[in-house]
Amino acid sequence: MTTFSVQKNDLQLLAQQFADLSAFQCLIFHANEFDDGLNVLKIWQLWRKTRPNNNSRIQIITTAEKPLSSEELALHLAHFPDFNNLFELLLAQYPPAISGVHRLIFNDERLTIDLWFGDVITDLKVQTTPILMTPNDSTTFVVIGAGIAGLSISHALTQRGYAVTLIEQDEPLSGASGNPCALLLSKLPKLNRVSGNLQTMGALTTARWWQNWANDVVVSKGALLQIEADDLEKIQGYPTNLVQIVNSTEASKKAKITCSSDFMFMPCAVGIDPQAIRKHVLASPLVTLVKAQAKQLFKRPNESDWIIADDNAQPIVQATKIIIANAKDSVSLCPTLPPLTVIRGQMSWLAAPENSPSLALGYGGYAATFKNNFLLGSSFVRDDECTDIRLTEHDSNLALLKNSFPELTKQLPPTKTWQGRASLRALPRDSMPVVGAVPQMDDVFVLAGLGSKGFSFAPLCAELLAAQMLGEALPMTDKLAAAIRPDRFIKKERVRKPYYTASKDN
Numbered sequence: 001m002t003t004f005s006v007q008k009n010d011l012q013l014l015a016q017q018f019a020d021l022s023a024f025q026c027l028i029f030h031a032n033e034f035d036d037g038l039n040v041l042k043i044w045q046l047w048r049k050t051r052p053n054n055n056s057r058i059q060i061i062t063t064a065e066k067p068l069s070s071e072e073l074a075l076h077l078a079h080f081p082d083f084n085n086l087f088e089l090l091l092a093q094y095p096p097a098i099s100g101v102h103r104l105i106f107n108d109e110r111l112t113i114d115l116w117f118g119d120v121i122t123d124l125k126v127q128t129t130p131i132l133m134t135p136n137d138s139t140t141f142v143v144i145g146a147g148i149a150g151l152s153i154s155h156a157l158t159q160r161g162y163a164v165t166l167i168e169q170d171e172p173l174s175g176a177s178g179n180p181c182a183l184l185l186s187k188l189p190k191l192n193r194v195s196g197n198l199q200t201m202g203a204l205t206t207a208r209w210w211q212n213w214a215n216d217v218v219v220s221k222g223a224l225l226q227i228e229a230d231d232l233e234k235i236q237g238y239p240t241n242l243v244q245i246v247n248s249t250e251a252s253k254k255a256k257i258t259c260s261s262d263f264m265f266m267p268c269a270v271g272i273d274p275q276a277i278r279k280h281v282l283a284s285p286l287v288t289l290v291k292a293q294a295k296q297l298f299k300r301p302n303e304s305d306w307i308i309a310d311d312n313a314q315p316i317v318q319a320t321k322i323i324i325a326n327a328k329d330s331v332s333l334c335p336t337l338p339p340l341t342v343i344r345g346q347m348s349w350l351a352a353p354e355n356s357p358s359l360a361l362g363y364g365g366y367a368a369t370f371k372n373n374f375l376l377g378s379s380f381v382r383d384d385e386c387t388d389i390r391l392t393e394h395d396s397n398l399a400l401l402k403n404s405f406p407e408l409t410k411q412l413p414p415t416k417t418w419q420g421r422a423s424l425r426a427l428p429r430d431s432m433p434v435v436g437a438v439p440q441m442d443d444v445f446v447l448a449g450l451g452s453k454g455f456s457f458a459p460l461c462a463e464l465l466a467a468q469m470l471g472e473a474l475p476m477t478d479k480l481a482a483a484i485r486p487d488r489f490i491k492k493e494r495v496r497k498p499y500y501t502a503s504k505d506n
């Protein structure tokens with residue numbers, strides 16, 4: 001499996017390849033097994049010394065069958081002080097030691113490291129020679145929709161040096177993504193299934209990436225999650241930096257509120273400020289925001305560019321590649337996409353009471369303190385596309401909290417004084433995102449169907465889509481990428497076998 005043992009000759013070869021990279025080229029290669037990380041740090045150090053100053057990048061793919069925890073890694077690498085500064089950067093992004101593909105992105109270093117941990121290694125297709133990706137200068141990108149999907153794919157592309165035109169009919173984050181705060185908090189699957197669980201891998205990725213890219217996006221860390229019947233069995237074997245069981249006394253102490261039962265304490269669960277993501281993505285000089293409603297896509301005869309047009313068929317902009325990120329309306333632009341079910345949701349908030357919890361809480365609903373407000377989420381109403389604020393849904397958000405934290409609700413003012421925001425989730429029938437090439441529309445791609453977990457899914461799915469569009473190594477297994485392909489619901493024609501074949505003897 002190993003293609004680059006970090007022997008002197010290989011390092012010399014690599015140094016030459018690094019130095020020869022021209023602007024925006026990306027060199028993708030497999031390195032030795034990750035072991036204690038030293039090999040990767042050597043390559044990284046070499047990259048620092050030899051990289052040309054021209055926006056070129058490298059992507060290192062490496063494996064660990066039995067990955068070390070970050071504490072174990074720290075112990076090993078403490079013996080190599082020469083690598084101290086790189087090691088600190090590595091450790092800041094190092095994932096929990098669980099099976100899965102873990103992508104680490106060091107934007108300032110122009111470096112991506114893919115760690116394939118545990119059982120997914122058998123799914124890794126190893127290239128024996130490095131792949132050199134040369135960008136096509138004539139490629140232009142248009143993204144339609146500036147929710148978390150559109151912002152995430154814009155970010156993934158601009159980080160690679162591509163310019164993006166982002167079309168939004170209203171304001172960025174005016175759809176489902178515009179709540180004051182989003183929580184990345186959900187149940188864990190059994191440990192032997194975690195590598196195939198897009199939600200968990202996505203939530204871990206989002207938290208890790210944004211913590212490293214900007215210090216104002218992740219606004220809270222840690223959460224208490226209610227324990228249900230099969231949870232204790234499911235979480236067996238997980239490292240304690242992902243989940244721990246705490247009794248009611250410990251839970252009360254951690255969250256600074258009264259808890260009357262045991263909880264799962266999840267140190268990696270985070271609260272995200274969507275407006276901070278918007279600010280960072282739109283600050284890139286490579287993003288041009290255009291306020292317009294995209295109504296149709298077409299090509300002129302003998303031309304390769306797509307034209308995005310408004311209601312009157314007037315062109316808004318044209319591009320070689322289009323990314324559809326307008327949630328529930330994606331199918332109106334691309335009829336071959338799967339239809340999305342719409343589920344209304346209302347988040348409620350009020351001025352934070354004196355004793356509001358210091359951790360986010362998950363209990364069927366969820367609650368969190370954010371910028372002096374206490375937020376409660378969220379109602380689920382099917383077949384309803386209205387976005388008015390309803391007292392009944394404030395009441396149902398309160399009722400959920402009261403079930404699990406009755407003491408906490410005693411100090412809250414009446415729901416008629418609360419504020420709220422209602423918006424629409426959009427999801428296909430299997431509740432998995434829709435990511436990849438749009439069937440029967442060359443050079444049109446989609447990132448939609450994010451349902452109720454868009455902030456967990458979007459950054460990882462955007463990274464997948466960018467890799468697919470540009471021919472880079474994927475940040476997940478092929479199997480997981482296939483589970484969210486836009487054409488997964490299209491029935492393949494079965495070749496029918498004849499019931500009876502005449503025997504040759506007759």
Ligand SMILES: Cc1cc2nc3c(=O)[nH]c(=O)nc-3n(C[C@H](O)[C@H](O)[C@H](O)COP(=O)(O)OP(=O)(O)OC[C@H]3O[C@@H](n4cnc5c(N)ncnc54)[C@H](O)[C@@H]3O)c2cc1C
Pocket residue numbers: 144145146147148149150167168169170171172173174175176177178179181182183184292293294295325326327328329344345346347377378379421422423424425447448449450451452453454455456457
């Ligand atoms: C009440 C509620 C609470 C939630 N809480 C969480 C949470 O805590 N954590 C979490 O991970 N997820 C949460 N979600 C889910 C999450 O908000 C969504 O999954 C996510 O916002 C979907 O992002 P999106 O970019 O696909 O869609 P949207 O945010 O809806 O963005 C689509 C954008 O496209 C624009 N648009 C549409 N059509 C066009 C067009 N033709 N031309 C131009 N622009 C167009 C829209 O104006 C909009 O801005 C919650 C959802 C709701 C409703």
